[in-house]
Amino acid sequence: MTKDVIALTPEMPDxxxxxxxxxxxGPDLGVNTTADGAVVQLCGPDGRPLVSxxxxxxxxxxxxxxxxxxxxxxxGPVWWTEARASTAVAxxxxxxxxxxxxxxxxxxxxxxPPEAATxxxxxxxxxxxxxxxxxxxxxxxxxxxxTTAVVIQDRxxxxxxxxxxxxxxxxxxxxxxxxxxxxxxxxLTLPTRAALRGLPNRWVVQDAEHGYYxxxxxxxLHWKNGTFTPVHDEQGxxxxxxAFGPRPDTDGRQLILTLRTRHPADExxxxxxxxxxxxxxxxxxxxxxxxxxxxxxxxxSARQLTDLARSRAPRPTWLVAVGHPDRPAVAxxxxxxxxxxxxxxxxxxxxxxxxxxxxxxxxxxxATVLDAKHGLVTLLTSLRAARRDLTVPxxxxxxxxxxAFTLGSAEVEAxxxxxxxxxxxxxxxxxxGPAGKPALHYVFGNGFTTHSVSVFQRLIxxxxxx
Numbered sequence: 001m002t003k004d005v006i007a008l009t010p011e012m013p014d015x016x017x018x019x020x021x022x023x024x025x026g027p028d029l030g031v032n033t034t035a036d037g038a039v040v041q042l043c044g045p046d047g048r049p050l051v052s053x054x055x056x057x058x059x060x061x062x063x064x065x066x067x068x069x070x071x072x073x074x075x076g077p078v079w080w081t082e083a084r085a086s087t088a089v090a091x092x093x094x095x096x097x098x099x100x101x102x103x104x105x106x107x108x109x110x111x112x113p114p115e116a117a118t119x120x121x122x123x124x125x126x127x128x129x130x131x132x133x134x135x136x137x138x139x140x141x142x143x144x145x146x147t148t149a150v151v152i153q154d155r156x157x158x159x160x161x162x163x164x165x166x167x168x169x170x171x172x173x174x175x176x177x178x179x180x181x182x183x184x185x186x187x188l189t190l191p192t193r194a195a196l197r198g199l200p201n202r203w204v205v206q207d208a209e210h211g212y213y214x215x216x217x218x219x220x221l222h223w224k225n226g227t228f229t230p231v232h233d234e235q236g237x238x239x240x241x242x243a244f245g246p247r248p249d250t251d252g253r254q255l256i257l258t259l260r261t262r263h264p265a266d267e268x269x270x271x272x273x274x275x276x277x278x279x280x281x282x283x284x285x286x287x288x289x290x291x292x293x294x295x296x297x298x299x300x301s302a303r304q305l306t307d308l309a310r311s312r313a314p315r316p317t318w319l320v321a322v323g324h325p326d327r328p329a330v331a332x333x334x335x336x337x338x339x340x341x342x343x344x345x346x347x348x349x350x351x352x353x354x355x356x357x358x359x360x361x362x363x364x365x366x367a368t369v370l371d372a373k374h375g376l377v378t379l380l381t382s383l384r385a386a387r388r389d390l391t392v393p394x395x396x397x398x399x400x401x402x403x404a405f406t407l408g409s410a411e412v413e414a415x416x417x418x419x420x421x422x423x424x425x426x427x428x429x430x431x432x433g434p435a436g437k438p439a440l441h442y443v444f445g446n447g448f449t450t451h452s453v454s455v456f457q458r459l460i461x462x463x464x465x466x
Contacts, residue, residue, distance in 0.1 A: 003093035013079065018103075025095050025098075051083050051095050052083070058078075060077045067328075079109075098120055152180075158189065158203075160191040160195055165292070177199075190347075197216075255383055257347070261376055278348055290305055318332070350390075367439065375410075383446075405444070427455065444456055
């Protein structure tokens with residue numbers, strides 16, 4: 001499997017240090033650049049890439065290296081330099097380890113995974129001329145077919161790195177599926193989970209005992225016609241892998257908010273304020289940081305976030321935000337320019353242990369503020385039994401259970417207050433804000449009964465029927 005190695009250093013690797021690392025294979029190997037200079041490649045004598053190195057990232061957000069790597073570094077900002085080894089050449093993984101080890105030695109940093117670190121010269125003994133040339137210029141993609149881009153990963157936590165984000169974007173542009181292959185010990189971050197939600201994209205788990213299966217649905221998979229597809233039984237039903245079965249209940253809980261806001265396309269608009277308000281109400285602090293990929297490297301700034309989205313308009317902008325280390329909190333934001341204005345689609349998840357109580361009593365007040373100040377369209381609040389650290393394992397997990405739903409005042413007005421306020425099968429909503437133009441807040445329960453799912457579905461059918 002592909003070997004990713006990361007050097008974590010207190011100083012930015014300068015050009016001489018990078019070159020010293022890249023010559024881990026000796027003077028016979030070459031160096032070139034791709035992606036407009038953002039990726040440096042260590043190449044064999046025939047020019048085939050052996051190790052690809054992404055431009056160093058200054059991670060200024062506390063706790064990010066531990067969240068993504070389980071690896072603690074000294075307090076303060078750290079430079080994250082990631083090297084990705086080719087799967088086609090046996091020596092490539094050791095070359096990547098030597099590259100990272102040399103950076104850490106020169107700059108006084110550390111390497112993840114620690115056992116990969118070395119400063120040895122790694123001679124190239126494989127006859128690379130006998131290896132087919134890569135089918136793609138993307139360092140993240142290991143196999144490319146007419147329909148699918150396959151990325152092979154063996155790290156414990158699969159984050160939505162810039163490598164992976166670029167592979168996803170390139171696959172979508174070419175109308176290909178992105179399929180990530182991992183061992184059964186791997187987990188996904190929530191941003192990666194969200195990116196793989198829609199078919200034909202898949203998380204493919206390679207299990208030594210059970211073969212291949214989908215890490216999100218459990219469907220048994222096989223490689224057919226250049227892609228991983230489900231295996232069906234004699235009745236045509238999709239087979240489910242034994243390894244995907246439910247495990248003993250976790251004592252962790254996740255509070256999940258799914259909200260949409262809409263704003264006039266005004267030159268004074270500042271985005272991210274709704275997300276910041278949600279963080280403050282539920283954690284007592286604003287987000288710790290934001291970025292367009294993981295690791296999240298920039299300190300929180302709604303103004304900088306807005307500037308980026310404005311520079312990309314009318315194209316959509318996708319972002320990640322995280323909380324402070326004492327409370328697991330991860331959000332994804334998609335900023336869209338629509339005929340109605342500028343919309344933010346936000347999903348915020350917060351993790352709680354068995355001895356912690358999710359702050360459901362703060363939701364009604366939060367909804368009131370979001371409607372009054374931040375253009376709330378809808379807010380769905382759900383709870384689920386799942387890991388406190390917000391990571392996604394390749395096994396069956398309980399679905400989120402709706403707790404409450406808020407319809408913004410503008411949406412109430414569009415639907416009609418009489419209709420929105422009197423669903424025939426309940427629940428009776430509470431008006432939030434001014435009596436003449438309220439938002440409506442519907443409560444379904446405390447998140448412990450699946451009956452809330454059908455109640456929510458009936459409400460949505462009532463609100464959206466023609």
